[in-house]
Amino acid sequence: MRALTYATDSDGYYPLLQSSALRFGFALDVLGWGERWSGMATKMIRYHDRLSQYPASEVVMLVDAYDVVFAAPVVETEKIFESMQLPYLFSAQRYFPKSRFWRRLADQVMGLGDDGHLPNRFETERSGRPCMGALMGYAGALTELFSRLIASEARLNTRDDQKLLNLHLQKFPEEAHIDRECQIFQNLWRNSGVGSAGRFDPRVSHSELRVLPTARLENRQTKTHPQVIHAPMNLNIDPLLAAMGYRLDEVKRISRLRYLRYGVVPHVKVLFERELKAMSHSRGGPSGTNRS
Numbered sequence: 001m002r003a004l005t006y007a008t009d010s011d012g013y014y015p016l017l018q019s020s021a022l023r024f025g026f027a028l029d030v031l032g033w034g035e036r037w038s039g040m041a042t043k044m045i046r047y048h049d050r051l052s053q054y055p056a057s058e059v060v061m062l063v064d065a066y067d068v069v070f071a072a073p074v075v076e077t078e079k080i081f082e083s084m085q086l087p088y089l090f091s092a093q094r095y096f097p098k099s100r101f102w103r104r105l106a107d108q109v110m111g112l113g114d115d116g117h118l119p120n121r122f123e124t125e126r127s128g129r130p131c132m133g134a135l136m137g138y139a140g141a142l143t144e145l146f147s148r149l150i151a152s153e154a155r156l157n158t159r160d161d162q163k164l165l166n167l168h169l170q171k172f173p174e175e176a177h178i179d180r181e182c183q184i185f186q187n188l189w190r191n192s193g194v195g196s197a198g199r200f201d202p203r204v205s206h207s208e209l210r211v212l213p214t215a216r217l218e219n220r221q222t223k224t225h226p227q228v229i230h231a232p233m234n235l236n237i238d239p240l241l242a243a244m245g246y247r248l249d250e251v252k253r254i255s256r257l258r259y260l261r262y263g264v265v266p267h268v269k270v271l272f273e274r275e276l277k278a279m280s281h282s283r284g285g286p287s288g289t290n291r292s
Helices: 014-024 040-051 074-084 100-109 139-156 161-171 238-243 256-282
Strands: 002-006 027-031 059-063 068-070 088-093 129-138 185-187 209-211 217-219 228-230
Touching (some): 014 068, 040 161, 059 228, 129 161
Parallel strands (some): 002 059
């Protein structure tokens, strides 16, 4: 199975994405290497163009480059997906599971409702929302999905593939095929530390994952064996990877400055834009003059 990713350089856990792909039989197809990062819209276009070159019936995985590691043989992964009989499958990402306030704020920023309330089909505290950082499907179905997302981006100018997907699925909830049981994808959340200093350690008593003696993984809640690990928000998963037998000497942690620049600042700008727009409307229009 091919696994598509978009990487401009070797940073974060990218070396382990490469080595784990080799270890488990995934054919890693890297787009964007050596290029200057020009935003999520470019990433979506590149994904679309490459997917359109594959046979429509081919199963393809799409993963982020700097925070994903494969954890099971490709034959097993493909067999599980095909048994689901879905056109594509999104990983499920939780955000701030212990804080309703921050979760609602994240929902608003990411286009999942102005009031911060999500339809139950999109999120529970345990399973999370559909995530663009790790997904898979048939090349034909994914090409069609990305065609629609790219067309929507031309109108909405979200500058964010995740927000764009969320807005799309609000209109077409029947297309939200989410791996809630973590049969293939396991998106992690910190169990120690805060913010960009967050850390996931499987030895922590309330950890959602445990490492088996075979170095395979088991989700403690669903009893499934995740095939792909995704650690967003610059999450440190060194303890987990060490327990799985990976060497960490090639790993170059993404600097907090880079993470803040590309992973936090764009969302903060969205918040400010929302507040300015709300203030403008409350004062009677763009000019700030009350017309009553």
